[in-house]
Amino acid sequence: xxRGKLMTTAxxxxxxxxxxxxxxxxxxxxxxxxxxxxxxLVLDQPSAWSEEAARHTFVxxxxxxxxxxxxxxxxxxxxxxxxxLPLGLQRIADVxxxxxxxAFVLYVMVFGGVQQSMLAWGQQNPLLPLTQGQLYLALxxxxxxxxxxxxxxxxxxxxxxYRGHVGVAEDLEAASx
Amino acid sequence: xxSAATGGDGEQPSTTFRVAFNxxxxxxxxxxxxxLSDELEAxxxxxxxxxxxxxxxxxxxxxxxxxxxxxxxxxxxxxxxLLENFETDFSVVNLPYLYESPEHQMSVLNDREIVGELYDxxxxxxxxxxxxxxxxxxxxxxxxxxxxxxxxxxGQKIRVIGSDTNVRMMELMxxxxxxxxxxxxxxxxxxxxxxxxxxxxxxxxxxxxDEIAPFYSRTEHLMMPDYLIASPAVWDGLAEEDRAxxxxxxxxxxDTELELFSTAVDEQTAAAEEAGAEFNDADVDAFREAVxxxxxxxxxxxxxxxxxxxxxxxxx
Amino acid sequence: xxxxxxxxxxxxxxxxxxLAVGAPVSISIGLPSALCxxxxxxxxxxxxxxxxxxxxxxxxxxxxAIPFFILAGxxxxxxxxxxxxxxxxxxxxxxxxxxxxxxxxxxxAIFGTVSGSAVASAAAIGSTMSPMQRxxxxxxxxxxxxxxxxxxxxxxxxxxxxxxxxxxxAGGTSVGALFIAGYxxxxxxxxxxxxxxxxxxxxxxxxxxxxxxxxxVLLTTLWRAVPSLGLIIVAIGGIxxxxxxxxxxxxxxxxxxLLLSFLYRxxxxxxxxxxxxxxxxxxxxxxxxxxxxxxxAYVMTYARLPQLIAESLFGWTDSKVVVLLIMMLVLLLIGIxxxxxxxxxxxxxxxxxxxxxxxxxxxxxGIMMVFNLSIAVISPPSAPVLFVGAQVAKVRLEAVIAKLxxxxxxxxxxxxxxVFVPQLSLWLPGLMGLL
Ligand code: NA
Ligand code: NA
Numbered sequence: 001x002x003r004g005k006l007m008t009t010a011x012x013x014x015x016x017x018x019x020x021x022x023x024x025x026x027x028x029x030x031x032x033x034x035x036x037x038x039x040x041l042v043l044d045q046p047s048a049w050s051e052e053a054a055r056h057t058f059v060x061x062x063x064x065x066x067x068x069x070x071x072x073x074x075x076x077x078x079x080x081x082x083x084x085l086p087l088g089l090q091r092i093a094d095v096x097x098x099x100x101x102x103a104f105v106l107y108v109m110v111f112g113g114v115q116q117s118m119l120a121w122g123q124q125n126p127l128l129p130l131t132q133g134q135l136y137l138a139l140x141x142x143x144x145x146x147x148x149x150x151x152x153x154x155x156x157x158x159x160x161x162y163r164g165h166v167g168v169a170e171d172l173e174a175a176s177x
Numbered sequence: 178x179x180s181a182a183t184g185g186d187g188e189q190p191s192t193t194f195r196v197a198f199n200x201x202x203x204x205x206x207x208x209x210x211x212x213l214s215d216e217l218e219a220x221x222x223x224x225x226x227x228x229x230x231x232x233x234x235x236x237x238x239x240x241x242x243x244x245x246x247x248x249x250x251x252x253x254x255x256x257x258x259l260l261e262n263f264e265t266d267f268s269v270v271n272l273p274y275l276y277e278s279p280e281h282q283m284s285v286l287n288d289r290e291i292v293g294e295l296y297d298x299x300x301x302x303x304x305x306x307x308x309x310x311x312x313x314x315x316x317x318x319x320x321x322x323x324x325x326x327x328x329x330x331x332g333q334k335i336r337v338i339g340s341d342t343n344v345r346m347m348e349l350m351x352x353x354x355x356x357x358x359x360x361x362x363x364x365x366x367x368x369x370x371x372x373x374x375x376x377x378x379x380x381x382x383x384x385x386x387d388e389i390a391p392f393y394s395r396t397e398h399l400m401m402p403d404y405l406i407a408s409p410a411v412w413d414g415l416a417e418e419d420r421a422x423x424x425x426x427x428x429x430x431x432d433t434e435l436e437l438f439s440t441a442v443d444e445q446t447a448a449a450e451e452a453g454a455e456f457n458d459a460d461v462d463a464f465r466e467a468v469x470x471x472x473x474x475x476x477x478x479x480x481x482x483x484x485x486x487x488x489x490x491x492x493x
Numbered sequence: 494x495x496x497x498x499x500x501x502x503x504x505x506x507x508x509x510x511x512l513a514v515g516a517p518v519s520i521s522i523g524l525p526s527a528l529c530x531x532x533x534x535x536x537x538x539x540x541x542x543x544x545x546x547x548x549x550x551x552x553x554x555x556x557x558a559i560p561f562f563i564l565a566g567x568x569x570x571x572x573x574x575x576x577x578x579x580x581x582x583x584x585x586x587x588x589x590x591x592x593x594x595x596x597x598x599x600x601x602a603i604f605g606t607v608s609g610s611a612v613a614s615a616a617a618i619g620s621t622m623s624p625m626q627r628x629x630x631x632x633x634x635x636x637x638x639x640x641x642x643x644x645x646x647x648x649x650x651x652x653x654x655x656x657x658x659x660x661x662x663a664g665g666t667s668v669g670a671l672f673i674a675g676y677x678x679x680x681x682x683x684x685x686x687x688x689x690x691x692x693x694x695x696x697x698x699x700x701x702x703x704x705x706x707x708x709x710v711l712l713t714t715l716w717r718a719v720p721s722l723g724l725i726i727v728a729i730g731g732i733x734x735x736x737x738x739x740x741x742x743x744x745x746x747x748x749x750x751l752l753l754s755f756l757y758r759x760x761x762x763x764x765x766x767x768x769x770x771x772x773x774x775x776x777x778x779x780x781x782x783x784x785x786x787x788x789x790a791y792v793m794t795y796a797r798l799p800q801l802i803a804e805s806l807f808g809w810t811d812s813k814v815v816v817l818l819i820m821m822l823v824l825l826l827i828g829i830x831x832x833x834x835x836x837x838x839x840x841x842x843x844x845x846x847x848x849x850x851x852x853x854x855x856x857x858x859g860i861m862m863v864f865n866l867s868i869a870v871i872s873p874p875s876a877p878v879l880f881v882g883a884q885v886a887k888v889r890l891e892a893v894i895a896k897l898x899x900x901x902x903x904x905x906x907x908x909x910x911x912v913f914v915p916q917l918s919l920w921l922p923g924l925m926g927l928l
Contacts, residue, residue, distance in 0.1 A: 076519070
């Protein structure tokens, strides 16, 4: 297998795994809130832990989700200025934008996230069998995933196949739904 | 940890400590600290003062504890229940029907002979316990009708703080304890998702819950203390004489706060009555009897047992 | 600790520069905020606190309604439930110009009223309506703009969590009075959006209304829509009668839509991962923005920026009109990067005492504040509602912003009316003896 092919395979594997995690967590989320309604309305024994569990699941699904979104370049940008630039300058703008994102991700999500997790590692959650620190791991994990995707984007900016920002009029993605 | 600038006379640096608080500036605890800050400034020739960040603008109480731990802010006032997450033994001082009066509560919780060992357990977590403040007496309020006995709560969904202890407490009291975020409670009672909630008169009135659950019944089931906590680095970094002054003022502030709280309860009770609320007494003995099994369930360590015994012994 | 002027310069300058090079909007807010954190605290604590604020910003049960309503919308579209509902709307309001956009506006007002969340509303209604609008050949950017503009109406029409937050920050102003006071301004909001759509549609012949259908068509359409109407009855009705909270109702809507789609055999189990994934990605983008904005709110609070702005702005004038105008301008500008909740918590204690000293009723002030912040939540560049609206309609943000301008102008004019005609807010609660 060539290196390029290996990279593509690894990327596909990462994408697939993260999608699967997101889907599973999202399904769990629906289940948790439904369970909360069920225990209160039907069993008359409101569950104390389900709201807490739902909020944390939600944080995880959002943070894993943003990693995939950035991986797919789906995060919201306004490139009406950049797309008017010549290709060379677009390349520079893209690298700056990716580096800015990387700086935020590494400083706040990875560095800050790890430290915050460690700080709260022993802090019990009142309702779940996990510590706050374990729950906070979502942030650095998302940060590492974002770093991977951002590095891929930065490398591809320098590739000969770089096409720059194409001024797609409207259809961001051909109506996938 | 704090903003340092050159003091008025240009000799010693002045320090303003950041204090996080989750309610408004008119709250008795905030007012007690404002007063304390003025006195601290006067006694230290303007070198030390407090600056309050009210209304939860630095994050919820759990977040402000973490900021104290990391040293981003210097002090915070936090609910006693949150400290259980750091050391489970703190649950003993949050048990229902433990104190016979706010004065009893304050005397035992600020007596280091009784609680010193407990308070020291969170030093490892980078939390310095400074003072316990009275946080009100929690009573049940309902949209259905006045609650006098445990039987009156049968089938009523009452919002409680999200913990197993509080759900269990409400179960023993006869109702169905339903944890819910405070921000959702008003509409939940209004639409009937909840029948009521339990809290002190100040929260009841300022959150306008008197408008949708007009029956406030004095079950007097919980007196949950609030604590002023500090970053140990900040506290230890104070000069010895400054710390002595600070400690003296903190001790005095407990009584100030208790007085302010009592006045505020009267004011907010009047305001709630004006808004149409009806206050009634409940059969406190019956509720206390019903809830007592919880005490035995939760006294799981030697430390909690000894604190519990000391609190019992201090009853008037 | 650096001075507030430098902080403001970093926040504003950073935002503009990063947006210009095409960085994500969230990062354009987040990176300058993180830099300020680093400068006002220190390297380590700045990072920890920024991280903590991010988690805290996302960790809210109320925000959960956003992914659920997006999901319900996606399922309804895939499952043909939406189509039946919209066909019904078409035969009912089909004669007005741009019927599918007008339906969108009305649906937002109703839905937002119940959910109380502009983002959830734009997500749920937008993802339901936009495929139909697209199919009918409407200008997508315009449809999305109308969806975005009308989404906040429910923040004013009760019940409204935003007004509850204000009541709390204002030291216990009656929630009941605020709720009633919000009705007229909230309905005016929806009408203003409908009026803009009407004027726009008149100039675009392709958006003209459809003739009245035959009675038989009307009845068939109604009959076919009954199970879909059940979704509204179950989810919204369940919230109104108190079976569940709006957040829980959103999960119930998901389950109902799913069951119905299985019944119609329009969705297969193997489609579910794709549907869940799509909803997940859209909501993640919005939640990330909200989480990151929390860092900015923290920086501003920590540095006491709002107080300093207030001091420097109100010092030189005694005119009530000028003071009110300044307040509205500050709220509008600062409300754009901030979520309404932190904005209200930060500014109410500063502005309300000043307003009261000029004889303004706290209930009226609350309504003008929420009205103002409702405009901010749809104002570019960093509004979550705008993000959601563009995402679910699959249109570029810039295109939506361009079409949003007339809505914003009309809403700002309406804001002035709400500010300077207190009767709009106070008449109803006064009538009911709530003041
Ligand atoms: Na509403
Ligand atoms: Na905003």
